[in-house]
Amino acid sequence: MLGQRIRITDSWTDQANCKGKTELFFEGRHEKPSERRRREAKAAKVCADCPVIYQCRMFARENGEYGFWGGESDDERWQLGYLKNHTIARRHKARVSRAALKESKNRVDDSIS
Numbered sequence: 001m002l003g004q005r006i007r008i009t010d011s012w013t014d015q016a017n018c019k020g021k022t023e024l025f026f027e028g029r030h031e032k033p034s035e036r037r038r039r040e041a042k043a044a045k046v047c048a049d050c051p052v053i054y055q056c057r058m059f060a061r062e063n064g065e066y067g068f069w070g071g072e073s074d075d076e077r078w079q080l081g082y083l084k085n086h087t088i089a090r091r092h093k094a095r096v097s098r099a100a101l102k103e104s105k106n107r108v109d110d111s112i113s
Helices: 033-048 053-063 074-079 087-112
Strands: none
């Protein structure tokens, strides 16, 4: 199945628990790492008992999708090697790293004040 592109079909997406809850599954503009963790925790709860979690996860893995799919974040797919060769993935990781560094610096600055 690796290397084959999977298409979204109504047969499984119509059964997904996430229908109409897009804001939980995709990063907002200028989202902080702490906000992302909270959002993804909520998304994971929606996915936990979803009847199509496996199909959703495989779709994201096979198609290099970003966002939270099938109970799995794009960072988790990155760590598993599904996004490693994508230019967008490298930019995404750099952006996440910069945001985490900035948040860490803000916490240090706040503790000094």
